[in-house]
Amino acid sequence: QAFLANIEAANPRLNAYVEVTADRALEMARASDARIASGEAGALEGAPLGIKDLFCTDGVQTTAGSNMLRGFVPPYESTVTANLWRDGAVMLGKLNMDEFAMGSSNETSAFGPVVNPWKSKASNADLTPGGSSGGSASAVAADLCLAATASDTGGSIRQPAAFTGTVGVKPTYGRASRYGMVAFASSLDQAGPIAKTVEDAALLLRSMCSFDEKDSTSLEVETPDWTAAVGKSVKGLRVGVPAEYVMDGMPAEILNLWEQGQAWLKDAGAEIVPISLPHTKYALPAYYIVAPAEASSNLARYDGMRFGHRAEGAKSLGDLYEKTRAEGFGKEVQRRLTIGAYVLSAGFYDAFYVRALKVRRRIAQDFDEAWKACDVVLTPSTPSAAFAIGDKQIDPITMYLNDVFTVTANLAGLPGVSVPAGLDAGGLPLGLQVIGRALDEATMFSAAAALE
Numbered sequence: 395q396a397f398l399a400n401i402e403a404a405n406p407r408l409n410a411y412v413e414v415t416a417d418r419a420l421e422m423a424r425a426s427d428a429r430i431a432s433g434e435a436g437a438l439e440g441a442p443l444g445i446k447d448l449f450c451t452d453g454v455q456t457t458a459g460s461n462m463l464r465g466f467v468p469p470y471e472s473t474v475t476a477n478l479w480r481d482g483a484v485m486l487g488k489l490n491m492d493e494f495a496m497g498s499s500n501e502t503s504a505f506g507p508v509v510n511p512w513k514s515k516a517s518n519a520d521l522t523p524g525g526s527s528g529g530s531a532s533a534v535a536a537d538l539c540l541a542a543t544a545s546d547t548g549g550s551i552r553q554p555a556a557f558t559g560t561v562g563v564k565p566t567y568g569r570a571s572r573y574g575m576v577a578f579a580s581s582l583d584q585a586g587p588i589a590k591t592v593e594d595a596a597l598l599l600r601s602m603c604s605f606d607e608k609d610s611t612s613l614e615v616e617t618p619d620w621t622a623a624v625g626k627s628v629k630g631l632r633v634g635v636p637a638e639y640v641m642d643g644m645p646a647e648i649l650n651l652w653e654q655g656q657a658w659l660k661d662a663g664a665e666i667v668p669i670s671l672p673h674t675k676y677a678l679p680a681y682y683i684v685a686p687a688e689a690s691s692n693l694a695r696y697d698g699m700r701f702g703h704r705a706e707g708a709k710s711l712g713d714l715y716e717k718t719r720a721e722g723f724g725k726e727v728q729r730r731l732t733i734g735a736y737v738l739s740a741g742f743y744d745a746f747y748v749r750a751l752k753v754r755r756r757i758a759q760d761f762d763e764a765w766k767a768c769d770v771v772l773t774p775s776t777p778s779a780a781f782a783i784g785d786k787q788i789d790p791i792t793m794y795l796n797d798v799f800t801v802t803a804n805l806a807g808l809p810g811v812s813v814p815a816g817l818d819a820g821g822l823p824l825g826l827q828v829i830g831r832a833l834d835e836a837t838m839f840s841a842a843a844a845l846e
């Protein structure tokens with residue numbers, strides 16, 4: 395009830411929720427009370443969560459931030475959310491996001507931008523909470539839920555976490571089932587939590603992850619209790635600092651924060667190791683070929699025939715496709731689909747798509763090489779603090795640069811976490827990112843907790 399009251403008070407301004415499921419929340423909470431009373435409490439019993447609106451929720455509208463799916467009520471539950479309900483969590487509602495998770499500022503949502511609860515001392519402008527999981531990050535930061543689910547294809551959990559002073563985790567690719575998650579780029583998409591603390595995030599991630607036969611890329615591995623890693627000593631831990639992440643024109647406060655993070659870990663007994671990830675500069679271009687290519691294939695299902703939006707007055711099948719997609723998809727989604735279709739087309743497939751896959755392999759090999767010298771990699775989460783709504787909308791390339799530190803973990807399938815680590819000159823939160831070895835979230839969580 396306290397969270398529902400917070401939502402009622404602040405959501406009209408923040409626009410973090412696209413739908414509040416108050417009756418269902420209270421009903422779930424009562425069931426939790428009963429289980430607690432009878433001594434059957436689950437790991438997340440009674441925890442009020444917000445759900446990013448790309449997780450299919452049985453009987454509750456799921457839009458992925460798009461007019462294409464407005465009114466779509468899934469007849470089934472995503473595996474990730476089903477796991478959360480199994481452990482006793484309570485759903486408060488569905489959270490706003492960039493359309494089909496394409497964006498870094500939540501401005502591509504058909505439901506309008508989300509507002510960051512933080513304000514800069516320097517100006518009164520409304521700031522973005524980042525994206526695509528902007529609703530999740532804003533809701534957690536403003537106490538409109540205890541924690542939230544989110545998804546990360548190129549940084550969409552970690553960047554919004556950094557912009558809102560929250561903790562965001564993307565697990566190893568294959569740990570969380572993609573079944574019932576609206577697809578963007580299937581070889582990169584992973585679900586994960588946004589929470590207030592590293593410990594909360596570790597607890598939530600454990601519930602979210604499971605082997606799932608319904609997702610062909612799901613890994614058949616144990617899900618450890620990561621809370622045990624939180625607070626564990628980092629003495630002797632080798633922390634890699636990649637030379638290539640020092641970018642031209644990087645603001646001094648980001649560099650200072652990064653150095654501060656190294657000093658904190660060193661004080662805690664870790665060893666700082668300079669490393670090289672030589673293909674870093676190709677990561678962003680490779681991502682912006684692979685992700686749109688997969689999107690253009692995944693989103694082909696929105697044809698006006700099976701579910702979602704259908705345009706009126708079409709004269710032929712082709713006409714129906716065109717009208718439906720012109721009405722249902724926003725500008726950024728249309729841009730991605732155009733790029734994706736182009737790089738997959740017969741004449742350009744080898745020059746763009748195949749080449750991007752080779753670069754992706756190189757980036758993964760860079761990390762394989764780095765793990766010989768270090769156990770985790772430390773980087774800034776983003777090249778800046780939160781920016782004002784409207785600031786970067788004019789130029790898609792400037793917007794894409796936001797993802798420069800985060801896309802490598804997706805391309806290589808590695809786990810990554812963003813931890814709040816300080817404030818910029820305007821008093822806005824900044825994050826540091828810890829990347830771990832595949833399936834070694836435990837070490838990543840220990841390092842992250844040492845930075846908290």
Ligand code: GLN
Pocket residue numbers: 495496497498525526545546547548549550551578685797
């Ligand atoms: N900002 C990136 C993009 O627009 C990443 C999005 C995401 O991780 N879903 O593609």
